[in-house]
Amino acid sequence: MNRSPTAPICRYSRIKYTQKALKQPCRSLSRASTLYYNATPASRTSSQTDWNNHDEFFKFTRGRFLVDEAINRRMREIQFDMNSLARVAAESVGATHCTSIQKYPDGMFNKAFLMSMDNGREVVAKVPNPNAGIPHLTTASEVATMDFARNVLETPVPRVYTWNSHAQSHPVGAEFIIMEKAAGVPLSHVWETLKLPQKLQVLLAMISLQKKWLSVSFSHYGSLYYAKDIQVSPPEDTHYTKNGKAIKHTQFAIGPTTGRDWCDASRSRLNIDRGPWSDILQFLQAVVTRETKAIQSLHPPKQLALFCGPKLYQPCPQTKLTTLSHYLQISESLIPKDTALTTPHLWHNDLHDDNIFIDPQNPETITSVIDWQSTHISPLFTHNPDPAFLDWADGLEPETLDLLPRPNLSGLTPQERAAAVREYTTQNLFIGWRKLTRAKNPALYRAIEFRKTPAYGLIFLAHRMFEYGKAHFMSLLVDMKDH
CATH class of the missing domain: 3.30.200.20 (Phosphorylase Kinase; domain 1)
Structure with a gap:
C-alpha cells in the first residue's frame, strides 16, 4: 500500500458535439440514481x-x-x-x-x-x-x-x-x-441560479487558476509521478520551471503519458513509446507511431463522427496509413513558431461543472477541482483552454470578441423570451471569458487562436486517425495546399 505525504476545436464541431452528446445527457439523468x-x-x-x-x-x-x-x-x-x-x-x-x-x-x-x-x-x-x-x-x-x-x-x-x-x-x-x-458544492448545482456578477467572479477565479498552471512548465512531455513509482528510470535532466526558476524535485518525476488519447479505443494495449519526450518532434512522431500501430493491430471503433454505409464514406486501414504518411511529410511545418504554444504544461482538460466546487456563500471562491485522472504534460496548444461549462450556444464560435446586442423580445412568448435571454447571456459569458483570457493569459489566448487554424485541425485529426478516418483530414490538406 502507498500513502501520499482532448480537445474540442471550433471548426470541427461535428466531432466535438458528437462526443459531447454521448456524455451530457447521461450526467443529468444520473443524479437521480x-x-x-x-x-x-x-x-x-x-x-x-x-x-x-x-x-x-x-x-x-x-x-x-x-x-x-x-x-x-x-x-x-x-x-x-x-x-x-x-x-x-x-x-x-x-x-x-x-x-x-x-x-x-x-x-x-x-x-x-x-x-x-x-x-x-x-x-x-x-x-x-x-x-x-x-x-x-x-x-x-x-x-x-x-x-x-x-x-x-x-x-x-x-x-x-x-x-x-x-x-x-x-x-x-x-x-x-x-x-x-471535496469542500463546497458542485458548480452544476448553483450555476443557473447565480447572478451575472457572480458568474463573472467565477470566471475570474478560473482565469487565476489557469494563470498558475501557466506559471509552471516542464522539461519533457509525459505524465507526472512520484519518482519511486516509475519502473523505468526517467531522464536525468527532467525538471519543472516555476516563474522562470528551474526546479529539480526529487519527489516527482516525468514518466510515460497517461493521456486519454493514449488509452482510448484499446490503445492502452499497444506496445509503444509512451514517453517522456524532450522535444515536440519526438512527441509528434510518437503519436504517429501510436496511430499507425492502432490502425494495423486493433479493431476499429464504430464511427461516431461520420456516416458510413453503401455509397457513403468507407474507412479503410490502408488509406488511413497513407494519410498518416502525408501528415509526417508536413508535420514539422504545422508546428506553431511561437514556442510558448509548444511548451510542456500540466493542465486539467475536463473542467465541466461537476468537477469544479465552489463556496455556496461566496460563489467567487473555488474550493476544489476534482478528477485529475489522465491529466498529462503536453504542448499548451493541445490543451483545452475553455472550461466545459462555457460554450457558444449554437456549436460555433464567435467571429469577434464584440459583445452581442440585447435581443429584441417584443412579440415573443414567455418561453421564447426566456430562451432568447438565456442564449444572449450564455454567448456573452463565453465572449467575456475569451476577453479575460486575452487580457490576463495572453499565451493561452494565442493557443486559442492557433486552434482555429487548419494547421491545428490537421494535427488534431491526425492524432485521432484511428477513430475518425481521413476524409476531413484530406479536405483540410487540399485547402491548405491551395492556400
Whole structure:
C-alpha cells in the first residue's frame, strides 16, 4: 500500500458535439440514481456489514449505450472486495468502521463512493474501471498529479489519505484512491441560479487558476509521478520551471503519458513509446507511431463522427496509413513558431461543472477541482483552454470578441423570451471569458487562436486517425495546399 505525504476545436464541431452528446445527457439523468446504503443498527456496533451484497456497487448503473452496449457495460463494471475497501477507508481517517456507503453516479471511467465513518468523518473512495487506462500508471500518476497540483500549482485539490495502484497486491482486489470529500458544492448545482456578477467572479477565479498552471512548465512531455513509482528510470535532466526558476524535485518525476488519447479505443494495449519526450518532434512522431500501430493491430471503433454505409464514406486501414504518411511529410511545418504554444504544461482538460466546487456563500471562491485522472504534460496548444461549462450556444464560435446586442423580445412568448435571454447571456459569458483570457493569459489566448487554424485541425485529426478516418483530414490538406 502507498500513502501520499482532448480537445474540442471550433471548426470541427461535428466531432466535438458528437462526443459531447454521448456524455451530457447521461450526467443529468444520473443524479437521480445515486445509491445510498446504511449499516443496520446492529452492524454499527459489530462492524459486520457485508457491503459486497450490493451488486449495484460494481455494475454500471448510469444509463444505456446506443452502440455495443454489452461491451461498453463490461468495460465499466469491476468486481472487488468492498468490505476491504471500507475497512481501509476507515483506517485511513482513524475510524473503527464504515457506517454508510453512497455510490455516486457512475463516471465513464471510474466508480466513486462517499463513505461515512463511525467517528463522523467522510471520505471519497475511487476505483478505476477496466477502461480507465494503463494499470498502475493511471492511478499512480493521478495521485502524484493531485499532490503536485495542490502544493506546486496552488490549486485546491482533495488530499489523498491512502491509495494502491497494484490491484493484485491488495485484499481489495482493485486499484483505489481514498481521498477527502471535496469542500463546497458542485458548480452544476448553483450555476443557473447565480447572478451575472457572480458568474463573472467565477470566471475570474478560473482565469487565476489557469494563470498558475501557466506559471509552471516542464522539461519533457509525459505524465507526472512520484519518482519511486516509475519502473523505468526517467531522464536525468527532467525538471519543472516555476516563474522562470528551474526546479529539480526529487519527489516527482516525468514518466510515460497517461493521456486519454493514449488509452482510448484499446490503445492502452499497444506496445509503444509512451514517453517522456524532450522535444515536440519526438512527441509528434510518437503519436504517429501510436496511430499507425492502432490502425494495423486493433479493431476499429464504430464511427461516431461520420456516416458510413453503401455509397457513403468507407474507412479503410490502408488509406488511413497513407494519410498518416502525408501528415509526417508536413508535420514539422504545422508546428506553431511561437514556442510558448509548444511548451510542456500540466493542465486539467475536463473542467465541466461537476468537477469544479465552489463556496455556496461566496460563489467567487473555488474550493476544489476534482478528477485529475489522465491529466498529462503536453504542448499548451493541445490543451483545452475553455472550461466545459462555457460554450457558444449554437456549436460555433464567435467571429469577434464584440459583445452581442440585447435581443429584441417584443412579440415573443414567455418561453421564447426566456430562451432568447438565456442564449444572449450564455454567448456573452463565453465572449467575456475569451476577453479575460486575452487580457490576463495572453499565451493561452494565442493557443486559442492557433486552434482555429487548419494547421491545428490537421494535427488534431491526425492524432485521432484511428477513430475518425481521413476524409476531413484530406479536405483540410487540399485547402491548405491551395492556400
